[in-house]
Amino acid sequence: MASSSIKHDVTSNGDALRFGLDSVKREIVGSHPLESLRENSNTFWEDKKKMGLALTYGSSFNLRRDLDTQILARFQRPPGALPSSMLGLEALTGALDDFGFEDYLNLPQNSESFRPADMHHGMEVRLGISKGPVQPSFF
Template identity: 60%
Template structure:
């Protein structure tokens, strides 16, 4: 899962009913050994791509692409019935052509057992007026 697409949950992290029991082991090691290898290979590939673009088009082009990526990663819809799709970010990153698990398995957000999002509570959490996850979990 791409870290740029993940929306961080705001509020208290020490609530075991919402976030699960906290373990020190999960802070020290990765969930799976291949995950760290995947992340490091992805970082090397992105670094190599930036170097190639810098040598081909000049130093300003990779900086402009990074600025575009930062702008597109911050665009979000208000919490509600329609989630943010980050389509522009997927086009810039080149992940639009990717085929993830949500393309052939059911996306958990499309489940019938998930509760609908309350727009007012989601905005309160985003602005820091309320605590807890901005989106409700399953029933």
């Protein structure tokens, strides 16, 4: 018999005083329909682009490109004042040419509830010593 209860882990972020309490609404409410449509269209066009590159340059081109993407996605600055720009990854994927609304609207640095990063905690999370998000940006 199926259970109709909602699984909720109260201690998921580890430190309620530092990161706040988790909400059940965030787990129940899904993403906006336009957001899922945008993600689906992005994956569709990426698959089409990969197929075109494989037909043009051969199947090994996509393997090399995937390896380069994995390498460039792992390169990041330590948490702190300067965020990682991921310039190499953006150049490889062609994201430098795209200018979306997220590039100029709703920047977290412009928010009233923004708090600077705790570099000590960020390195603890990255090294696996502590749990929780690397940088909680909002109260």
